[in-house]
Amino acid sequence: MSSHAIIPEGKPHPADFAAKDNPAFILYDKLKTGYEEQPIPELGPDEVLVEIKKTGICGSDVHFYNTGGMGLVALEEPMCLGHESAGVLVQLGANGLVSKGVLQLGDRVALEPGVTCRMCTDCRGGCYQICEHMVFAAYPPSRGGTLQRYYKLPADLVYRLPESVGLEYGAMMEPLSVAVHAVANKGSMRTGYNVLIFGAGPVGLLAMAVAKGLGGNRIVAVDINEERLNFAKDYAATDVYIPIKPNADEPRPAYSVRAAADLLLSLGIPTRGPGSIDLVVDATGAEVCIQMGLNAIKPGGTYVQTGFGPPDIQVPMFRITTNEVQIKGGWRYGNGDYPLAIDLVNRGLVNLEPLLTHTFKFKDALEAFEITKAGKDKNGKFVIKCVIDGPE
Ligand SMILES: [Zn+2]
Ligand SMILES: [Zn+2]
Structure with missing residues (x-):
């Protein structure tokens, strides 16, 4: 299909990356969190595996943390939190490059964390964000969020970041795409x-x-x-x-x-x-x-x-x-929103730097939730966006 393909079509994906453990930050009940080992996801032919490097904390994450639910949805079982992420591609499904024809192992990517059915009239009509079969990261019932080492997505839901855009700003493409x-x-x-x-x-x-x-x-x-x-x-x-x-x-x-x-x-x-x-x-x-x-x-x-x-x-x-x-x-984001968000940042038309006020290590994830909830850190500094590193 594409001359850039590094894995021939139809061949099973190689499990040749050095898979490590897969620690995840879990919400058990309101205000009750901890770390747990999760299985490393197995890829379907059109999926890719991302090693998560940066995850931003969102109002909805804090709402789940604080109350165990949001709007009409409630935590049904322990759930890995996080949905604003960027990372590095570590494995490609059997179809290799899949739809965009541009993905390569090692690419730095922003993740669009909602997987839709692609079959319903809304998906086919170009409004996949209102698909009734949407499975969204850290939104029950879901397969969990991105505050873990590895996360898999269909290949067309990861977007390669330009050189000029750091991974922490790649994680902020999710809320920027909402805007x-x-x-x-x-x-x-x-x-x-x-x-x-x-x-x-x-x-x-x-x-x-x-x-x-x-x-x-x-x-x-x-x-x-x-x-x-x-x-x-x-x-x-x-x-x-x-x-x-x-x-x-x-x-x-x-x-x-x-x-x-x-x-x-x-x-x-x-x-x-x-x-x-x-x-x-x-x-x-x-x-x-x-x-x-x-x-x-x-x-x-x-x-x-x-x-x-x-x-x-x-x-x-x-x-x-x-x-x-x-x-x-306006519900989340739809077709073309991630590419425009990335383009606006790459061309310097949107500056994300002033909004990234705090960063935390994975082991300190809870503190990111606490200060986002409070709106101020321990020193009284104003919090806008906290970004948590992936597991070391
Ligand atoms: Zn968000
Ligand atoms: Zn659909």
């Missing part, structure tokens, strides 16, 4: 857009970076935490806004209309026409943020929901209908 999916894919971001982003946590900050990298005009960050907003302003936001306080007994919807008007007025943003808000991304899930976003957006604008909060909330439906506001869900 790319929200801003570029669902949000159809264009150069010159004015973008309003709620939440200055990791995903919100990455969404700001993507909006900036793709040529955004104004990028407005909203958060209730001033320290986060100061960071956002230095990082990628052109404007920041701390919401005004609600009045006593003021209903949320009324407050949200008032706060949206205050946001626009105080930043000199028109409600429609040139300079108005083209795109809103909510990375909080908070009801008032969602309402504010839907009230601040221009008629015909696009609103993307990526944050999680209460499952049922009130939205200004009359405004949505009469102004044809387009509301879209």
